[in-house]
Amino acid sequence: MSEAGTIRIGIGGWSYDPWRGTFFPEKLPKTRELEHAATRLTAIEINATYYGRQKPETFAKWAASVPDGFRFAVKASRYATARKILADGAESVAMFLDQGLERLEDRLGPVLWQLPPTKAFDREDLARFLALLPADIGGRPARHVLEARHASFDDPAALALLRDHNIAIAHVDRPDAPAIAERTADFAYARLERAVAAEPAGYTPEALDHWATVAREWVAAGDDAYLFFIAGDKVRNPDAAEAMIARVGR
Template sequence: MTAHARVGVSGWRYAGWRGDFYPRGLVQRRELEYIGQHMSSAEINGSFYSLQRPTSYVRWRDSVPDRFVFAVKGPRYVTHMLRLRSAGTALANFFASGPLALGAKLGPILWQLPARHPFEPEVLDAFLASLPRTTGEALEIARGHDSRFEGRTWLEIDADRPLRHSIEPRSATFADPDFAALLRERDVSLTIADTADTFPMFDEITSDHVYVRLHGSRELYASGYTGDELDDWARRIRSWTDGSGCPDGVPRDVYVYFDNDARGRAPHDAVALESRLTGVAIG
């Protein structure tokens, strides 16, 4: 089995990156194209705050190379407002809003829980059971969207592909063996999140892939990663992709996203980590 590591950033439209990571004079509509020249992935986080339009997903898809993969952050309406309960219509609206337009460039879906959300086994299991495991299943769910979205949906797929999910809890109550067991049963990955000790870091391997979010090791969303810290993350990632760091010895695909964007460190750290893993910088 050949496993791959993909490294990128959480979002890409940040004013502070212009004239720093992005060359001076680069027009905003070409910023994602520039990301695609220097990284192998990006996390779409605008979908967390509000449902995006299919035209946006199509534009993003067409802005990056074929090798590029997007992770998509599930809506906070599902995770923070509904708190994973009675989410059927909300899931339909989300999947109808355009992520399926990414086609072969659609990677895992991230579900980030608020710190106030405790581990509720029955609620979580019911939610995970409702998630589509293929793009074909996602399409069937999407067809159940409500009437508000008529005329602004994407209801087609070019192929029926596997669909991965990852969950990022932020409550210490998830430090429960039953939680990891539940994720293994549902084949959902447990996000490994570095949050400068603000929230717990969970690091069990529970699925066929590993999802990592690097929010800052010393200051949440702000601090950059030192060379030694990036070396350590590169070693861990290699151990997952070659299987030596996995409990069953089976290699895993790895998705890594830097979210330490407050001071513009995220894209620089992403490029530096990617070059450590590949031996060369993409571009």
């Protein structure tokens, strides 16, 4: 029997003023927000990389701010994926990968490639795009995730291509996105986007119990799982992540 994998749980980003006084102590210096967040969560999805390049020294600083076992998912540049033809983004993909991700060292988790909602599945284009993604980053095996927001990706041909490259399809919990639950890689990745301010933990206890069960099922065969509470009523995302950690453990 395979040894169980690891469940890592977190949020998108770590700097958000409405979290001050709740998730962050009121007087905590902003320069210590990441350090504090990493004591309470087990992963964070970096979204600054979606909007612009970062310095190698910045990645190194982030890595030094978190404990052993913590992981960063890194959201790929919008310039690499916001295209009618994905394969035309080869230069942008290369520029994104060549900004210092390897400086995260063993804190580097999956790289998330988010497609536009209008991007429909095209087998040849997807195959050419996946061929652009490296098998390793800085000498460490790379993990890649595709977030497809068009229902046409719920197609056996698309899922087969992802399996061939060991690339995960993101399981997105959002009203306007397809919830594709297929496993296409040796890890799972979920973006949970239905937090509401009226719920103290963002999600109802029943919904959190459901996702805790799903996460345990994902790792039962030895694979790792990443669950990020993103968007929705963002103010509740840290509460949701901590409520999930309380259910599955650190």
